[in-house]
Amino acid sequence: MKKFFIICAVFAGTLFTPQLNAQETPETTKDSDGPNFSKLDVSPMDVILFRGENNEPLARVLYSRPQTRDREIFGKLVPYGEVWRTGANEATEITLYNDLMVGDKTIKKGTYTLFTIPREKEWTIILNNSTNIWGAYDYHVEKDVARITVPVRTSKTPIDALSMSFSPTENGANLYIGWDDRYVVVPFKNVK
Template identity: 35%
Template structure:
């Protein structure tokens, strides 16, 4: 009898464990990971939906601190020290709180990230940075609350917050130049170990940042010289450097070599870019 009762209990436990109901979360959790230059940026947040409701000025009151999402704190992490709208922000993780209004939002980067919603008592000493950004109208409704990292370039990006018909963008700058220069200097110091890719990475970065063009030319020339003639992307950059330095004939020759290599590799993007450049330079 005892064995039967034990078996019945185990079957009942198994039944209730299997019978657990799973339903969609009203505000699904989302993680956004983005490399900006050489800096890792991660945003974690929950995404409420409009569901026919009026959001800003109603569901989210104006001129009051908002959790900027739903559920637990919306957070952003930076792997390096950054500058946010001119304000310095140390590497680390911050809760994002906002104070929306019709024309301007205040955005707070708060060091305590363990709140569920807004803090019961707002502690100004935990505000690492506060910035103000103007709102922009969106022509189509955004049903789900959305955070983006947009307008990426080597040295920064824009943290975008959008919902309903409102968008705000917070610009931030990352320390790509200092990190890249340190990497280039350390790598280029070991001459005997350098590869074509090392020379190309250093030269193309100098070119992209508008730095020492003569040095960029020497490094990219060395990369092309070390190759077997198939690296159409290297010869493409080489042609652009020559053009930037005013050497049209050398630019055209490099573009022709890049075009031939791109055609052989079947890369139509580079085929088109080289043809466009050759057409442009022929008219100069």
């Protein structure tokens, strides 16, 4: 009789245990009552935040970080002379929490899209009023609020994933944008 109950319990367990499809994993299993979780994006989203002397936020960049993955980046994957979203997936966005100067132009606090036009020796940095957009497909030059040109610099070490960081300066901050074997520096200055 004991064996009969064990066999019944095993049989019942196989009937009522959820089965995973061959292509499903625990991260992508859809529960009939719950969410469908996706796998980690190959170009994960990241954020950098620059804070002032009193720890108040001054600027934030939200961007996706594509990987080099043995590809030729500039001039091939990212063509020279074309508007680039400065990352992957959604276009990169920068939020300024105070009015700041980019080049000789004062930019009002707010959120902007950060586009770039990479070239071999210099990049054009663009702050644009279009936000919440995918890629550079909805880029419109008439929505530009600022454009500056900065020189390309060679990195001493390879940068496998597109990377950005802020570094404080005497009168603001520099935004570093680097990938593969090069980087650029975008100066932001406090408005006096």
